[in-house]
Each structure stands twice: as C-alpha cells, then as structure tokens.
Amino acid sequence: MKRSFRSVVLVAAGTALVACTYGLVRYAVGLSAPDAQRDLGLSTAAVGLVAGGTSVAYCLAAALAFLHAERRPRTVVAGAGAVAVLGAAGVGTAGSAAVFAAAAVLGSAGAGAASPGLVVLVRRAVAGPAEPRAQAVVNAGTGPGLVVAGLLAMLVERWQVAWTAAAAGTAVVTVVVLVAARGGGAAARAPRADAGRRWVLPVLAAGLLGAGSAAVWTHGRTVLQDGGLGERPALWVWVCLGVGATGAAVAGPLLLRAGPVPAWSASAALTAVAVLAWALPPRGAVPVLAALVFGLGFTTATTALIAWAGQVSRTPAAAVSVFFVALLLGQAAGAPATAALLDAGTPVALGAAAAATAAAAVLPLSGRRRAPRAR
Template sequence: MFLGSGVALIAATYGLVRLAFGLFLPDVERDLGVRPDAAGWVSSGASAMYCVGAVVGFLVAARVPRVLVAAASGFAGVGALAMATAAGPWTFGIAAVLASTGAGLASPALVQLVSRTVPESVQGTAQAVVNSGTGPGLVAAGVLALVLLPDWRTAWAWSGVFALVVGVVLLLVSRGSGSGTDRAAAPGTAWLAAHRRVLTLALLFGAGSAVVWTYGRSALVDAGAPAVVSVSAWTALGVGGAAVALTARWTSGLRARVLWAVTAGAVAVAVVALGLAPQATAVAMLACAVFGWGYTAATGALIAWTTELDAARSSAGTSMLFVALVLGQAVGAAASGALVGVSGYAATFVVGAVVTAASAVPAVVGRRGDPPHGDAAVTGVDAARSSGCTPATPRAPHGAPSRHPAAP
C-alpha cells in the first residue's frame, strides 16, 4: 500500500500535472487565447518553480518528509483544479506555474519516506518502484485526453482530485515513518569543479528538450494531425520512458558519459524528426517513443555520472544535476516560445535538436581525471542507470543508501 501510493503521487505530480501542460496546450490556447510565446513563459516559470520545490525539499526532507508530501499533493492538486476553473490566460498560467512545484517537493519527500519505511536490503528496488510513476502518469494523462478532449477542464479537474486523494492516502499509510534527521552530504567547491562539464551538459540538454515538452502536441495539431493521433503520440512518450526497463541490461554495461552521449543523441534525432515530419503519423509516433526513452535514460545517466565522480555525495549531486536540467528547460521553453512566433515549429524544433546534440558531443571526449571503468567507488551505478527517468537510489560506499529525487 505504501509503495503503491508513492508511485501514484509521482504519477500525479509529474505525469498528470507537471508534464501534461504541453498535452492540453492546444485546446487551452484555443479556448483561453493563450499565445505561443506566453505558453513558453508559463512552461519556463513552471520549470523554475519545480527547481524551487526541489531545493526546498532537499533542505528540509530529512526533518519533515510527511509535511512535504502534504505540500506536494496540495500544490499539484489545488493548482490543477485552479487550471480547470481558470477564467483567462493569466489565471491559468499562474496556476500552472504553482502546480509544477508539487513535483519538486514530492521526490525528496518520497526518497526519505522509502528509506525509513522499507528494509535496507530492498531499498534500491523500492526507490525504483516508487519513482517509476512518471511514465504511467504520462500514459494516464494521454488516456484522459483521448476520453475527454476537447474538454480539457474536466481532465485537469480529475488530475487535481487524484493528486489530492493520493496525498491523503500516502499520509495515512506512512504514519510513523517521518522521524529521523538523516542529512545528505552537501557538495562543495571541489564537487563543482569536478562536475562543471556535467552541469553544462545538463543545462543544454534541458534547454534543447524543452521544445517537445512544451510544443510537441502543438506541432502535430498545427500540421493537421487528428486529435487521436496527437494524443496517442504524447502517450508514446510515456511508453518510451517505460521501455527503459527493457534496455537496462544493455545500458548498464556502458560508462555514464557514453550512455549520456547515446541517449542525448537519440533525443536530438527525435526532436528534429518530430519537427520536420509532424504530418507523418508513423514518424511522429516513433519520434515521441524514442524521445521518451532517450530522455528517461539520460536522466539515469546523470545519476550514474555523478556517482562515478563522487559516490559519497551522489544524492546531493543528483539533486544539483536535476535542478540544472530543469533550469535549462526553463530557458529553453521561454526561448522556444519566442522562436515559434517568429519562425514556426519546424525551425524551432531544429534549433532544439541542435542544442540537444551539443549536449551529447562533448560527453564522448575524454577528459583527464575521469575515473577508470570499474572504479571501486562506483557502487550501485548499474541500478541508477537501469531505472532512467525515475531512477533507483544509487548507494554510497559501505552500503549506506544515497538520497535523490525522481527525475524531472
């Protein structure tokens, strides 16, 4: 019951609320008169608030994880309900920005609760199970859209109610699990020096991939795709993310920077394919599935990379890298919104693909000081790689579990 409600909270805050903005955007634009550039700024603000939530959660989750669960459920649920009842673009945009905070708060809270509720011997698996909710959440959002669109208000209302209900259930089943004062080691100047390349690549990747999360379905609708096709393509994103588990045996054999290059490269190809051939149904569906897989596996590569560089601070490192990725998304969403209005979807997607590719190429260039393959300090990296977008908790040396949030 505890693990199931944890999965449901991640599915609600990520898949049904934070990442569903782009799914319902074309219908919201039609009914509320939201301009494409304004939608970019809303998505940018939502990413920024996710970062705020993630940082706050990282700082206080060790002391009050159940309070964070309540806050995450409240932000996501009330925010989605406010989006459902918005009378105009301003109220809708503000609600969307605030609702995204819930995802940033949920992840560190759940990592703490799992570490205190589940036996240490199976914590890695439990973290992977709980954090796997993003993919199913995306699929659920697609199903809601298929059933309810063009009635986007009812879809957002159901998402909001679900977020509130699962928050209450999780609080009930986690009673007695909120005590403790575990604290993750904080990164310092040496950590920043070792991670400056990875941080830069995460920023670039976030900026380039933001165009799909914000305008993926809009590009399909603009190209004349029927609603069932554009929504099904979005659902393919979630299916692609879930497919990471099927490729885990292969990806777990790769060094983190090689895995990053492969997955970021796959995302770049998917972005350009979706932008240049949105009218081709088969291409669009495949591109979305590849994007979902690549994005999901790339976030797992970030966890593995920071673990290779500094296993003792892998939890804090993961938080920092995910914040960098979502900050990149904030910049990319705003820039994409401005570019769409001037150059159209095709050119905007090509630019996004170029930026994403720029994050992939430097990863394969060797750098003095990279840890050798098989370094004894790299413990639990395979588990981190295998879980992708919502990865399992990598373990620090001596078996102490690390803490990190679900991927953005």
Template structure:
C-alpha cells in the same frame, strides 16, 4: 533496520504514483493541452512558452525547498507537500477564468515536481536495500511515463470540455496524496542540525550539472510544444495527436529498466547513447511533422529515452552525494529545470518569428552537445539480488544507509 521487502514494494508503488500525478498530470499535461489553451485564452507561442517557463522556475524553487524540508522534517513532509501542491495547481487550472489564473495554476502544478523528486529519492535511499535501490529509484522515476499515458485517454474522454480533464487530474492527485500519507513514514529523517553536504560540489558535479542543463534545454521542445507542432504544423486531429502523446507516455515506462541497463553499459555509455537518440527523436518531430507514423516513432523514442536519461541523473546524483541523496537529486533536477525554463520561451520565440521546426532542430543540437558532458567511466561492482554485475559509474559506490523508516 532496513524495511521489509513488502514495505519497499509499497513505497515504490506509491512513489511511482506520486511522480505520475506530479510530472505526468500536473506538469507535462500542459503540453498535451497547449493547442486547446492557446485557443481558449488567445495565447501566442511566446506566451505559451513563458507560462511553461514559469512552471520550470517554480520547479527550481521547489527543489531547494524540498531539499530543506526533507533534511529538516523527513521525506514524508516533502512528498505530502508535492501531492498537495499538485492537487491545488491542477484544480486552479481547471477553474481558471483568465490567463493570469491559468499561469498561477501551471506554476503551482510545476512546483509539485520539484517537491516530489528529492523527497522520494531520499525515502528510497533510506528505506530500500542497496541491492534493490537502483531498481526502485528508476521504477519510481518511470511514473512520469505512466502519468503521461493516463492523461491522453482522459483528454479524449473529456473532448470538448478540457476543464473536466483537469478536475479529474486534481481528484487523482488528492487520492495519491492520501496514499503517500499512509505509506511514507515520518521517521528516518536527517537530524535538524544537519547542514549542507561537504564538499558542496564534489568533482562528479563538474559534468553532472551541465549535462542536466543540456537535457533540460533539449527536452523543452517536445514537452511544451510537441502536440502543438503536431496539430498546428502537422495538421493532425484531436484523436491522432493525442494518440502520439499516449505512445510517448507508454514508452516512458521502459525507463523503469534503466538500472539494469546502466549495470551492464555503465552511466557513461547509457548517457551518451541516450542523448544521441534524444536528438534523433526531437529532429523527427521537426522533419517528419506531417507523417503520423514518423511522429509515433519519434514520440515512442522520446518517451523511453527521456525517462531513461532522467533516471541516469537520479543514479548519478545519489552517487555524487551518497550521504545526501535528496541534495544530489535536487541539484541535478534543478539544473534540468533551469534548462527547461530557458528552452521553453526560446523555442516559442523561434516558432513565432520563424517556425516551430527551427526551434525543434535547435533543441536536437542541444541534445547532441549534451554528449560532451557524459560521466567518466569508473568500474565498480553491485549485486542486484540475481547475480553480480560489473557497473560503470562516475563515482565510487555508496555505502548502504542504516537509517530506515519507522
């Protein structure tokens, strides 16, 4: 039996919090502290990018692990693994005496995101009514913006002692993990004998996978070097550059409304418009680096569009694999992370041999190319509990799962 509305709301709130600590704190706060870490550990741009790439590779491995864990033991096991890994990784970063241990912490912290997304997508798909499911998925995914938003003020409060900020991140991650343990029930998992989905790569993945990879390539610039370029080239101070980061996170909360947007415009139009705006935001970082107002606009645009586009990937992935939502989100986010893993060191290298602005412009071009992989249009109809809406999607509608959490 599908869970009560109160239980759905509680799961959505806890899921949003887990995404906030794993993505916004454990993973993307690395970019916020990049200038400080560069000075603290005497790192060049290529090394900063390589460490970030290690985080993305760990994410790739964790996605595969989370998909297997969720299928075998249920969404709760995957979500708890995500929270535990986020706590361990952020604590290691806080205590790191060397670049080697810093790298280990960043890698573990990055792995938490790969564990979180598939398990939470599965929990939402199996617990939330179909009429509210898309909204719940996109609200949970908007947790990235919340985490980034929180990390900025924490960094300002801990100015002069960056380790204190990371200890705060670790403590927050631990508290959220305890909440997840109470909210995500152990029941509702797939049977232990369940295998890979058949077909393994349905037709919808022909566009889904390269689209996700292009978004990953393009997003590596701002996530890894956004604050670095604002400080190193734009000349912004500690407070100004952190404000840019806070704006990025706050605007990411707009991504919670992606379900409503796609219900009207469809996945294809939403994706295409989003990638164009994404390119504009990335190019602004390169072309208007010394203008604080322009960077604030660029950060706001990037935050809203990035969370929106990753929400599209979640909706697209769960439709491509209606019987295996964790697998659908897993393969989409795996390609996203592979793109980021390739993009981070490449952009760092371009910054070392030429200028970071060259890397950002290259990332903007990647975003424009991502428009080519927009999902094909196919009209279906969904009801969001308010009124019926015409939806444009890339695959036929999924049936409501009857497997609820105990």
C-alpha cells in the same frame, strides 16, 4: 504493516505520485496548450512564457527540498502533493489566461519537491542492490501519467475536467505515500551537501537536456497539429510518449549496468534523435516513433541522473535537487527560446533543440576522457 510489504506499497505509491505530479500536472501544460490557446486566448509566445514559469516554480520547490529532504522527506512529499493538487484544481476551474498561467506555475512546483523527497523515502525503505531498480521504477512513473493524461484528454468533453481528475488522484496517492512511509526512520542530523567539482558535469549536462527537451514538452502537440496532424491523432502521439517513458522502468536498470555516465549519454542521444524526428512532417509512423523514443530517452536520462547523483555525492537527495534544478532551468530557457525560433520554422526550432540535447549526451564523455590527465 510489515517492512517488506510497506516497501512494495511505497514504491507503487511513489510511482503513482510521480505519474500525477509530472505526467498529469507538470507536463500536461504542454498537452493542454492548444486547448488553452483556443479557449483562453493564449498566444504561442505566452505558452512559452508559462512553460518557463512552471520550470522556475519547479526549481524553487526543488531548492527548498534541497534544504529539507534528508531530514524531513515525508513533510517534503506532503507539501509536494498539496501544491500539485492546488495547481491542478486551479487549472481545472480557470476561466482566464491569467488564472490558467498562475495555477499551472503553482502546480509544477509539486513535481520539484516530489522527486527529492521520494528519493530519500525509497532509499530508506529499499536497502542494498534493489534500490537502483526501485528508484528507476518510481522515476518512470512519468510515463503512466502521460498515458493517462492523453487518454483523459480524449475521453472528457472539456479539457479542464482532466485537470480536476488529476487534482483528486494526486491527493489520494499523496496520502498513500505518507502512510506507507510511516516509521521509516529519520536522520537525526542532515549531512551537509558535499557539492564540489564532481557536480559540474551533471549540472551542465542536465541544463542542456532541459533546454533541448523543452521543445517537445511545451510545443510538441502544437507542432504536430500545425503540421497537419488531427487533434485526436496528436493526442494518441502523446499517449505513445507516455508508453515510451514507461519503458524506462526496464531500460533504466539495463543501461545503468554500464554506469550512470554511459547510461546518461546513451539516453540523451536517443532523446536528441527523437527531437530531430519531431521536426519532420507528421506522416505515417514518424510521430509515433518519435514520441516513443523521446519518452524512453528522456525518462531514462533522468533515471541515470538520479544514479549519477549517488555516484558523485554522499548526499544524493541534495544532488538530485541541484541536478533537477539545472534540468528545469534549462527547460525554463528552452521553452520561450523554441517559441521564438518557431517563427523561423519548425526545422530551425527543433533543430536547435536537438543540437542542445546532443551536446548534453557528448559533454560527460568528453569530461571522462579528460579525467585521467587531471589526476
């Protein structure tokens, strides 16, 4: 196939792979939490620990991708798809809390490897000024995945059927990505990661965003239903979260015109507002608006994080791996912390999460103000 057409197919398939590995597998753990609690006997604390475990698995996979993505991106993507398929299939057949936990943790590792590998493949396939837009579109694949996950949860009689469907879909799109990426060239020698002081701010900011966002990703549906929202309306709120995340494909490139740091801060600030709104009683349009803004803000922030990696590093795939590890380490800490704080009430738990997310927005701006004096 011609290179231009192959590039289009790669971007489309890469977007679908992100939709699967993130929307249908990694973040679907929080969506399925109330069902797993009901059918498998998971407690709220256990859900927090499982979510923390998924973040650790993500980080381990991203660390491996850090080492290999520049030289062998297709291999990294193949491994990401395979792990996500195995994990989703395991959740789909889980008959106990232990199997659910192990499979959920395994499946989440797929997302950790997918992002760095896709960053390299897209960079090689889409040259010049079109690359940031292509990266934003692929990264926004989380949104459609969340929408599909929510719709599947409403359409199937048993929640685990959705996970089996996720496994099948992930397998198909992984093959398409690998076929479209053939002949894209390979680096003869992977450049050494140029980690240094310029990486510190993105790492700290990503960790704070992860800690704050975990409250919604892990406990969001449970909080809504405990607040009196019905099961089906709560699922529709999750769909709205995905719709908001899909909007990052448009909002990301627009915000990035001001630069990665302003785009990050604006997106993280939106996310903080949404987390705070999630703590309000789920009445009227409040949960829908909170979901739309949260999905848009968080996904646009991760798009800005990818662009930020390109700004501070000559090895952006390695930087993306490190920054996303920081994001997920924050989520690994934030999920169980929110579970513990929920005993003190939803406003306390989500208020703390919103504060962490707001700090993620402000921190890079304070760093920029100090920069001129450091020269």
